[in-house]
Amino acid sequence: MSRTPTTDAFRPTSGITRIDTPADIASMKGALLKDIQRSAYVYRVDCGGCNGCEIEIFAAITPIFDAERFGIKVVASPRHADILLFTGAVTRAMRMPAVRAYEAAPDPKIVVSYGACGCSGGIFHDLYCVWGGTDKIVPVDVYIPGCPPTPAATIYGFAVALGLLGQKLKAETHVEGADERVAIAHPNVPYNLRVLIEREARRMAGYRQGGDIAELFLTLLGTAGTGTLSERMARHAGLENDPRTLEILERLKGVVTAAMAGAAS
Amino acid sequence: MFKLLKEIFRTGEATVKYPFAPLHVEKDFRGKPEHDPEQCIACAACTVACPPNAIAMATDTDAGTRTWSIDYGRCIFCARCEEVCPTDAIRLSTDFELAVTTKADLTRQAVFRLARCEACDEPFAAAKEVAYVQDLIDKTAPSANEAARRRRSVATCPACKRARDVATVAALRFDRQPEETR
Numbered sequence: 001m002s003r004t005p006t007t008d009a010f011r012p013t014s015g016i017t018r019i020d021t022p023a024d025i026a027s028m029k030g031a032l033l034k035d036i037q038r039s040a041y042v043y044r045v046d047c048g049g050c051n052g053c054e055i056e057i058f059a060a061i062t063p064i065f066d067a068e069r070f071g072i073k074v075v076a077s078p079r080h081a082d083i084l085l086f087t088g089a090v091t092r093a094m095r096m097p098a099v100r101a102y103e104a105a106p107d108p109k110i111v112v113s114y115g116a117c118g119c120s121g122g123i124f125h126d127l128y129c130v131w132g133g134t135d136k137i138v139p140v141d142v143y144i145p146g147c148p149p150t151p152a153a154t155i156y157g158f159a160v161a162l163g164l165l166g167q168k169l170k171a172e173t174h175v176e177g178a179d180e181r182v183a184i185a186h187p188n189v190p191y192n193l194r195v196l197i198e199r200e201a202r203r204m205a206g207y208r209q210g211g212d213i214a215e216l217f218l219t220l221l222g223t224a225g226t227g228t229l230s231e232r233m234a235r236h237a238g239l240e241n242d243p244r245t246l247e248i249l250e251r252l253k254g255v256v257t258a259a260m261a262g263a264a265s
Numbered sequence: 266m267f268k269l270l271k272e273i274f275r276t277g278e279a280t281v282k283y284p285f286a287p288l289h290v291e292k293d294f295r296g297k298p299e300h301d302p303e304q305c306i307a308c309a310a311c312t313v314a315c316p317p318n319a320i321a322m323a324t325d326t327d328a329g330t331r332t333w334s335i336d337y338g339r340c341i342f343c344a345r346c347e348e349v350c351p352t353d354a355i356r357l358s359t360d361f362e363l364a365v366t367t368k369a370d371l372t373r374q375a376v377f378r379l380a381r382c383e384a385c386d387e388p389f390a391a392a393k394e395v396a397y398v399q400d401l402i403d404k405t406a407p408s409a410n411e412a413a414r415r416r417r418s419v420a421t422c423p424a425c426k427r428a429r430d431v432a433t434v435a436a437l438r439f440d441r442q443p444e445e446t447r
Contacts, residue, residue: 066280116317119338119371123317135368144364145371147341152281152288157364159284167365169337173374174302182306182352182397184404191404207348208293 028108029141032082039071040162043081043105047098047134049088052148053115057085060151072158078104083161086138089117089124090131102138112161113140114154116147123147188222193259197221200255204248213245217252229253290359295342297360300335302375305354307331307391311346320346329379329388337363338371352397382422384429389422 044057060067061074075081078101090098102111113134116122121132134140144157159165186194201214216236225232233239233249281288290296311320312333319339324331346355365371379388380395399416406412418426 063279064281065283069280070284116339116341119368120336122339123341125317125339140368142364142366143338143368143371145338145340146361146363147343149363150361152283153361153363155284156362160364160366165284167370168360168362169365169370171370171372171374173376175376176302176378176393180303180393182304182354182393184397184400185353187404191401208344211353 025107029110032108032110039073040082040110040158041073041075041080042083042085042158043075043078043101044085044087045078045098045101046094047086047088047118048091048094048130049115049117053087053118056146056148056151056154057087057114060154062151065151065155067155067158070155070158070162078102079106081105081109083110083112083158084138085112085114086118086134086140087114089121089127090134090137092129092131095131095137098134099137110141110161111138112142112144112157114144114157115149116145119143119145186218186222189218193256194218196255196259197252200252201248204251210248213248214252217249221256290361292359294359294361295344295357297337297358297363298335298340298342298344298346298355299358299360300333300355300373300375302333302354304352305333305375305377306352306394306397307333307375307377308351308394310349310351311355314345314349316343316345317341324379326379326388329381331377331379331391333375333377335373336371337373338368380420382425383417383420384425385422387422395419 044054046054057074059065061072072083078084084102084105086098088094102109111134113119117124118134121127121130124130125132131137142157142161144153146153149157156165160167184191189197197217198211198214201217202210204210205213217233220229220232220236227235230250230253233246233253239246239249307322309322312318312322315321317339319336319341320334321336322331322333342357344357347357350356363371377391377393380390380392381387382389398419402412402415402419406415421429
């Protein structure tokens with residue numbers, strides 16, 4: 001008889017049934033989620049990410065967000081894990097280690113795909129060495145999108161994974177209505193002048209705040225009111241103590257004055 | 266000991282109440298991009314700007330539709346779509362609770378009708394886009410004749426526009442003289 005044990009040596013004798021079929025694992029997972037009376041241990045698998053996700057995971061277990069108050073604890077070995085957290089876009093080099101970590105974790109396990117890269121490959125989705133998403137190599141239970149997800153989004157994702165909170169997003173399809181039409185914004189202001197105003201506002205305050213300030217200015221410009229434009233700008237709610245926004249509005253007024261002078265000459 | 270307790274009470278609790286109470290999120294937080302399909306003209310500026318191709322457009326000429334779609338699972342929340350949108354149809358909201366259990370729930374779609382070319386009757390661009398540009402032309406064109414010409418040009422597909430340009434140039438009857446050979 002050989003000293004090397006064969007597979008027959010490990011084969012269960014009669015009376016023992018296998019419990020690792022997909023149906024068994026699904027029912028075990030349901031039981032784990034239903035009766036989990038202890039901490040959920042999380043093992044973090046980095047499948048070739050940029051470490052932004054790791055930083056946010058560690059931010060989520062700091063005292064400010066304190067995921068450990070829900071018993072969510074990051075452990076150092078997949079053999080201790082209930083939840084596997086896969087970050088990164090699954091590069092060619094990290095695919096096997098990720099699969100090994102998945103195989104090493106005991107059933108039932110909850111797999112969470114973390115970050116834009118984990119969900120679908122993110123910005124790296126079409127790279128030659130990237131599998132593009134955790135679900136290409138292991139079955140995923142919860143997707144947490146974000147680049148990276150904020151600590152609050154991480155906690156929400158864990159809550160969804162543990163069945164404490166329901167998901168909010170639903171797939172939606174909008175079909176264009178019969179008479180859907182987009183009206184031109186600020187019809188009272190000449191279009192070319194509007195372009196000049198928006199360009200100047202964006203130049204001074206960036207596209208987001210600049211756009212907001214331009215919108216406010218165009219609203220003030222396009223609607224009638226009492227007093228001069230400067231007075232109405234100064235009177236506008238929230239601007240009394242905001243000299244920077246008022247300064248930008250004054251400059252936008254300068255743009256209008258210059259355009260009117262140019263049109264008159 | 267007393268000093269320590271005093272310090273602890275002075276500091277208070279640092280941990281946020283988040284899952285049990287709403288989290289304070291700044292006004293300009295870059296969260297889920299909210300798309301308003303009624304304000305969208307399907308011009309595809311966002312699909313060009315989107316660095317990870319989370320926003321995509323697919324044209325189905327047989328059905329005469331153009332489908333805009335976003336995959337929140339691929340979005341990196343850079344707000345380039347918001348920056349380029351000409352009609353403010355997409356804007357990043359403060360919503361960060363995006364976790365889902367099925368991947369299909371991470372997508373949003375909007376289906377737009379295609380306008381037909383007035384010359385060859387083939388679908389070529391979103392009807393809303395053509396209507397929007399024609400409105401703009403009415404506001405900016407120097408004369409009524411020029412506005413009518415530009416409106417017709419916008420309602421024509423690129424291939425027909427080229428063919429029409431060739432016909433127009435031919436009608437101009439340039440008397441091109443061959444260069445004198447030396």
